[in-house]
Amino acid sequence: MTNSALRTPGQVAAKLASHGIPDADAEVVTAAMAAATMVEPGERVLAIGSQGLHDALTARGAEVVTDGPASAVIVGITFDFDYDCMHRAMSAINAGARFIATNLDPTYPAADGFLPGNGALVAAVGPAAGIKDTLAGKPFAPIAALTRALIGDHGIMVGDRPDTDGDFAAEMGYDFGLVFSGVTKVADMPVTPTPIITGADLLALVRSSLGA
Numbered sequence: 001m002t003n004s005a006l007r008t009p010g011q012v013a014a015k016l017a018s019h020g021i022p023d024a025d026a027e028v029v030t031a032a033m034a035a036a037t038m039v040e041p042g043e044r045v046l047a048i049g050s051q052g053l054h055d056a057l058t059a060r061g062a063e064v065v066t067d068g069p070a071s072a073v074i075v076g077i078t079f080d081f082d083y084d085c086m087h088r089a090m091s092a093i094n095a096g097a098r099f100i101a102t103n104l105d106p107t108y109p110a111a112d113g114f115l116p117g118n119g120a121l122v123a124a125v126g127p128a129a130g131i132k133d134t135l136a137g138k139p140f141a142p143i144a145a146l147t148r149a150l151i152g153d154h155g156i157m158v159g160d161r162p163d164t165d166g167d168f169a170a171e172m173g174y175d176f177g178l179v180f181s182g183v184t185k186v187a188d189m190p191v192t193p194t195p196i197i198t199g200a201d202l203l204a205l206v207r208s209s210l211g212a
Helices: 009-018 031-036 051-060 083-094 118-129 141-151 162-172 202-209
Strands: 044-048 063-065 072-075 098-103 107-110 113-116 135-138 156-159 175-179 197-199
Touching: 031 051, 031 098, 031 135, 031 141, 044 051, 044 083, 051 063, 072 083, 072 118, 083 098, 083 118, 098 118, 135 141, 135 162, 141 162, 156 162, 156 202, 162 175, 175 202, 197 202
Parallel strands: 044 063, 044 072, 072 098, 098 135, 156 175, 175 197
Antiparallel strands: 107 113
């Protein structure tokens, strides 16, 4: 299981270091970190997600709970999602909590094929709570603002999904680089938004961008 949404920033930095990209700690931005910016310090937040989400909310100063009334419900990817999670989230939302998703990816690629993504969990909670409008992380403004503050106004967003990664590039004002090692394949082209560069994987894309 390699979905970065399941990792803390430190774990993401360690993974990058194992691939020869050291000292990335200060430049790691996760969907959980972005979701945490969408609540205020002191707010009671019902969090369904990985340790990274809980850590981000704690760092924000939110009161993290797993049941009962809350100002907001945040759903992030977790392998522990079950009927009880859906019921607790539904109850809090019905009582007035805002509904926030770290991201809306319906699937993500793993070594043995595709697995359900956070969008699938969100799609379970939303109808149960009787709502359609969901505040979300990538590709929307909160994570764009957080990323821009850390990295700057210019760059290239590399990903495998035009509907989230490509739209995130547009939100950021960045160029979009598309890799075919995940959800989108060469046979799916053309896509919108149009990438300025493509590659079989990240290494191929980097080599192509450098003219190597």
